[in-house]
Amino acid sequence: MYWQLDYMLLFGEFETGRDLGAYYTRQGFTVLRPGQATDVGTLLAGVPIQLGAGPGETFFYRWRGRVR
Numbered sequence: 001m002y003w004q005l006d007y008m009l010l011f012g013e014f015e016t017g018r019d020l021g022a023y024y025t026r027q028g029f030t031v032l033r034p035g036q037a038t039d040v041g042t043l044l045a046g047v048p049i050q051l052g053a054g055p056g057e058t059f060f061y062r063w064r065g066r067v068r
Contacts, residue, residue: 009040011061013053021058029060 010029014020021031032038032052038061041049053059 008064009061010064011051011059013057013059016056016058021060024060029062031058031060034058 014024016034024031030038034053034057035055037050037052037059039048040051041047051059051061
């Protein structure tokens with residue numbers, strides 16, 4: 001969490017076979033496709049940094065605050 005910059009990033013992952021994407025979507029998270037990543041570095045440090053799940057996992061995240 002980056003409270004000093006007025007935003008936070010919540011994220012996690014689940015086993016793809018558990019099919020929890022609809023649940024996390026209803027909770028306000030963005031759920032990526034298996035193997036997909038999102039760039040958090042450009043927003044945080046001006047350098048691309050990919051954040052995602054490993055094989056067999058699905059990544060989900062939610063930005064809050066001024067940066068999205």
